[in-house]
Amino acid sequence: MSLRTKRIKELFGYARTLTREEGVGTMLRRAGGFFRRRLGGRRARYLPGKAALEQERGDPAAAQYPIISILTPLYNTPEPFLKEFIDSICAQTAPNWQLCLADASDAAHAAVGAYARRRAAAEPRIRYCKIENQGIAANTNAAARLATGTYLALADHDDQLAPHAVYCMGRRLAETGADFAYSDEALFRKTPASAHVAHFKPDYAPEYLMACNYICHLAVFRRSLFDAVGGERPECDGAQDHDLFLRMIDEMQRRDPGAAPLHVPQVLYYWRVHAGSTSGGNEAKPYVASAALRAVQDHLDATGRKGKAEPGKFPGTCHVQWELPDPVPLVSILIPNKDHVQDLEQCLFSLYSKTFYERFEVIVIENNSTDPATAAYYKTLPQRYDNCRVVEYNGSFNFSRINNFGRKFANGKFLLLLNNDIEILDGDWLTQMVAEAGQPGVAACGAMLYYPDDTVQHAGIITGLGGYAGHSHKYHKRGGSGYMFRLATVQDFSAVTAACLLVRTAAYDAVGGLDEEFTVAFNDVDFCLRLRRKGWRIVWTPYAELRHHESKSRGSDEKDAAKKARFAGEQARLYEIHGRETILRDPYYNPSLSLDYEDFRESADLRSLKNVEL
Structure with missing residues (x-):
């Protein structure tokens, strides 16, 4: 076929x-x-229909939404760009906006100020001042001094707002009382109607935000929050917004540990791509990378977290090398096995010969092997591999029950669930996983797994893919950055695969381990969702690389009636326990992305953008 x-x-x-x-x-x-x-x-595919926009214009409730003051520093702005930007503000479907222009243009570009003053004279919601150029952060702070709105927003002088940006933000802020909100964005070269790609973002993902400024545009926040952190910092020019977001979130969480920015999953900002813009890549402004590292390091220092911000795998990304406690915690590695001596030996040999992290024990969970050679092989393990022993499970096959049985013999502060067909590729893998799983609020960490042909097998689990759950970037070639760097940065996920899953032992016990009603499928998804329900977070790291010798063409259970029925039952149980809507709306996956594919392509109908209901 x-x-x-x-x-x-x-x-x-x-x-x-x-x-x-x-x-x-x-x-x-x-x-x-x-x-x-x-x-x-594909023209104007990120906008609601004209009828929805007109309905917004006629909505009397919009007059009661909080005023949003848009902060825009000007510097030698081409007049066509400035005109289009201001026109996009004046065309908003809601009236609750104010535009604050701080003009730092040089003497050769006096026309910028002349044009801005003309627009301000014609529209009282536009405020203008002329300033000395002191850099993007100081210039933004100057624009903020013009603002009288309850909320502030950041916008660049050469970009454009979607016509419903102020309405959507104002409405959500009025409904929720949020201190900080952000939207999705799109990139364009000529006009927003011909935008060529969107950045569809997850809900608040703290680990991902440390790795890169995924929030970006459009960000809206309380004036009082901006003032509380002292506005933008000139020492972080180039990554001043990233720095501001981290500091504002720190302040929010100082007041309320559970506070988080609100994600509004609408394309409300259009980012112009041209030679001097970072939308076309950080090569346009090479100082951005060092500024981002400073912003992240200052955030770590301010919050007392022991780590060092280093350059990530790609320009524009960071990686935090966390400081481990001394002594490092013991990790108990649980490996279920039935025969397959060759796979197990490859797994153990690579584990012991390549792993830099030294404080671990291995518990092989024997599961009804029938080959006499397997028992003979087991007898050699304690002599060949330190702290390795075999325990015997005698029940019928049940992946969850086997691992729960193995946990009884574990002494470690962390448990590592590991398949017997995993091969270690990178010596630092366990160090990285322990460091991530040991961070405040984190219960478990997953790893990057490759098929034998060096394509991605697992880079985190997204619930809702295929109706239930699927793997991020599956079959993607090794070495890529993925969608918005999501294949190359430590980040938050709803779940990770139990083929290689590190979890705090206390957290494992707190949720009762794996649910034994999930015999084969979805036990890891259910387990991670139950951890998250307890308030824990799940992270995934691309800095732990392993090969999973699972065949791409192993076949499905569709042809076996009993297995098909079991799988259908486990699907139904996943919905029953967690709810269909919870499964289909993964907070770390945007509703405008497809649930039919694992490569982060756009949804076929973008209905979450088109069906904007009042």
């Missing part, structure tokens, strides 16, 4: 399921959106 034929078959299957679960009307609306996308082109 060709890929095209398979895809058509999948689409018809999806239509049948959607009709059964949500009715013919919903299915037809989704189908209409799909065909409009395919046949009607």
Whole structure:
């Protein structure tokens, strides 16, 4: 069957399921959106329809939304760019905005100020001042002194706001009382209508934010919060917004440890791509990288976290090398095994010969092996590998029960669940995982797993993919940065695979270990979701690299009736325990991204952007 034929078959299957679960009307609306996308082109695809925008303009509630003062430093701005920027503000569907322009242009560009003054004279919501150029942070602070709004927003002089930006932000801020909110954004070269790509972001992800400034535009925050941290810092020019966001979040969490920025999953900002803009890459402003490292390091120092900010795998990213306690904690490595001596030997040999982290014990959990050679092999392990022993599990196969059994013999502060067909590639892998899992609020850490052909097998689990759960960037070539650096940065996920999962032993015990009703599938997803329900976070690191000798073509359980029924039962149990909506709305995956693919492509209909309800 060709890929095209398979895809058509999948689409018809999806239509049948959607009709059964949500009715013919919903299915037809989704189908209409799909065909409009395919046949009607991609123009203005990130905007709500004209009717929705007009409805916003007529909404009387908008007059009660908080005033948002937009801070924009000007510096030698090309007049066409400035005109388009100001026009985008004046075209907002809600009236609750103020534009604060601080002009640091040089004498050769006096036309910038002349044009801005003309616009300010015609529109009282535009405020203008002329200043000396002292850098982007100081110039932004000058714009803030013009502001009278309850909230402030940051916008560059050559970009544009979506027409519903102020309405959407104002509405959500009024509904939630949030101190800090951010939206998605898109990049354009000529006009926002022809924007070529969007940055669809996750909800607040603290580890990801330390690795890179994914929040970026549009960010809106209380004036009082901005003032409390002293505004932007000139010493972080180039990464001044990243620094500001980290400091404001620190201040929010000082007041309330559970506080977090609000994500508004709408494209509300259009970022112009041209030679001098960082939207086209940090090569345009090479000082950005060093400024970002300073911002992250200052955040670590201010919060008392013991780590050093270092350059990440790609320009524009950071990696924190955490300081481990002395002595380092003991890690108990649990490896279920049934025969497969060759796989187990490869796993153990690579573990002991390559791992830099020395304080670990290995517990091989024997699971009903039938080959006499396996028992003979087990007898050699204690002599060949230090702190390695075999314990015997005698029940029927149940992955969850086997690991729970092995935990009884573990003495470590951390447990590492490890498949017997894993091969260690990088000696620093366990050091990195222990460092991440040991951070405040983190319960578990997952690793980067590759197939034998060096394509990605696991880079974190996203719930909702395929209706239940799938692996981020599966089959992506090794060495890439992924979507918005998400294949190359330490970050937060809803779940990670139990093929290599490090967890605090206390956290494992607090949730009762793995749920033994999940015999084979989804036990790791359920386990991580239960940890998160207890208030813990799950992280994944690309700095722990391993090879998983699982075949890409191992086949599915579809042809085995008993296995198919078991899998369907475990799917149903996942929904039953956690709720269908919880599974389908992963906070670390944007609703405008596809649930049908694992490569972060856009949804076929972008319905979360089109169906903006008042």
